Amino acid sequence: MQFQDFKDSSYLNNPSKISILYYADIYKNDISETFNDESFEILSFSSLAELQSATQKLTINELNSTILLEVSQQNINEAVDFIESLKKNWLTRNLIVFFLLHENDNQLFQIALKLGISDCYKPTINFNDVKERLRFLTFYKLLRSQVSNISETPSVEYKIPFSKRLIDIILSLSALIFLSPFFLIISLLIKLDSKGPIFYISKRVGTGYKIFDFYKFRSMRQDADKLVADLAKKNQYGNSAFFKIENDPRVTKLGNFLRNTSIDELPQLYNVLKGDMSLVGNRPLPLYEAEQLTTNEWSMRFLGPAGLTGLWQISKRGKKDMSDRERKKLDNFYASNYSIWLDLRIILKTIPALIQKEKV
Structure with a gap:
């Protein structure tokens, strides 16, 4: 040519x-x-x-x-x-x-x-x-x-404010030290439960479209990512960029417990300490989800901090009737209105929301 x-x-x-x-x-x-x-x-x-x-x-x-x-x-x-x-x-x-x-x-x-x-x-x-x-x-x-096309949000910051970052460092470091013996026990149980690594590490898209390594305790089979296309019809969100299914067959026996109690999310305290995420914010998305959200309405969610917990976790987490539009509204609201006081309210409400009633 x-x-x-x-x-x-x-x-x-x-x-x-x-x-x-x-x-x-x-x-x-x-x-x-x-x-x-x-x-x-x-x-x-x-x-x-x-x-x-x-x-x-x-x-x-x-x-x-x-x-x-x-x-x-x-x-x-x-x-x-x-x-x-x-x-x-x-x-x-x-x-x-x-x-x-x-x-x-x-x-x-x-x-x-x-x-x-x-x-x-x-x-x-x-x-x-x-x-x-x-x-x-x-x-x-x-x-x-x-x-650059989102003219409605000129005041949105991409960098986590100093006060929010300071709280993140203090709380995440304290939690990692306090939970270290518990982490060792969970690591051993994961090894005994199924073959594969202790941690699941994937690329995620967070604040301002920053891409970083995202850590979780492994709760699924090693080939879980390869099965997404086969399970697309069962997606809780329908034909959406977000992906979650009820009674996910990829989840291991121990993984069900880890996910239902949110223990699998605890390694993200390391992401918080590193500065990839904040304790409170919009959940960072896998690449295959983020690359589909290209409209201004969806892009708004990436203009707020990426977080370990957030509004949709405390209000709709585990409820299979949550639509992708409801989640988008919650994410966009937080991106536009996040503050220290809102973060503290979300943190206080996170603990009772940890135990899910449904396997999603």
């Missing part, structure tokens, strides 16, 4: 189509096979210099392009110069750029990170992982663009 054909192609009129510009030799076939579907439009270049020349011709309408760059010790200097030139240009500095390394070289990996690229992969590369990561980053750019 020639560059002029690329510029005239349909992806410019279809924001859901992701265009990929890449230079690769060893990985050329992998890229061609992996991205050979209707969601992508790919263009290969025979040299890094040719790719650089093409990026200089990009227009403002072509900012959903992604660059895949095969990098080795032999072309690292050329790659560095290329990325630095992209960063100096206001039009191209936010392009999604992936480095695909030839060698499992930590030095190259560190250089890539310092350049501020979107992601870096060492051999052996799973290109399906690259594909999914690229999909999410593209959605992520779309999500972030929605924030």
Whole structure:
């Protein structure tokens, strides 16, 4: 495919189509096979210099392009110069750029990170992982663009206020120290109950669309995430971005107890201590849920703190008649009205709401 054909192609009129510009030799076939579907439009270049020349011709309408760059010790200097030139240009500095390394070289990996690229992969590369990561980053750019369009909330802060952050640190640290013996007991029981790790760690989207590692005691089978599509018809929220089902078959025997008592959520005290979350706020969402909430009405929920507990937990938690619109209203209300006094009221009401009556 020639560059002029690329510029005239349909992806410019279809924001859901992701265009990929890449230079690769060893990985050329992998890229061609992996991205050979209707969601992508790919263009290969025979040299890094040719790719650089093409990026200089990009227009403002072509900012959903992604660059895949095969990098080795032999072309690292050329790659560095290329990325630095992209960063100096206001039009191209936010392009999604992936480095695909030839060698499992930590030095190259560190250089890539310092350049501020979107992601870096060492051999052996799973290109399906690259594909999914690229999909999410593209959605992520779309999500972030929605924030700038929310003119109704000019006073909303993205940074947790100092007083709220101070309370978070004091209470989460105290709780982690006090509960440490209990954590050891729960860890042992999880190991005895089923195969798999003690903690479930997943990527979540929180305040201002920040992505972070989210911690829970594992309460499900190891392959739980892979079964979401098969269970979609049973979703409590119907055809919604939110996902929760009654009597979830993925939950282990011990997991039912951990979830019904909310013990599985306690490791998030570490997220609170780190600053990923606050004690009170809107629940951070899994990537597959967050990437679907792209309208201004939904984006509002991400403009408040992400939290361990919140309004929907104390008012509707465990009730299968809660609609996604009700949850959205609660999330949006908190994002617009959160305060220390509201947080204290929610914390005081959280304890009696911990015991769920229904298995959801």
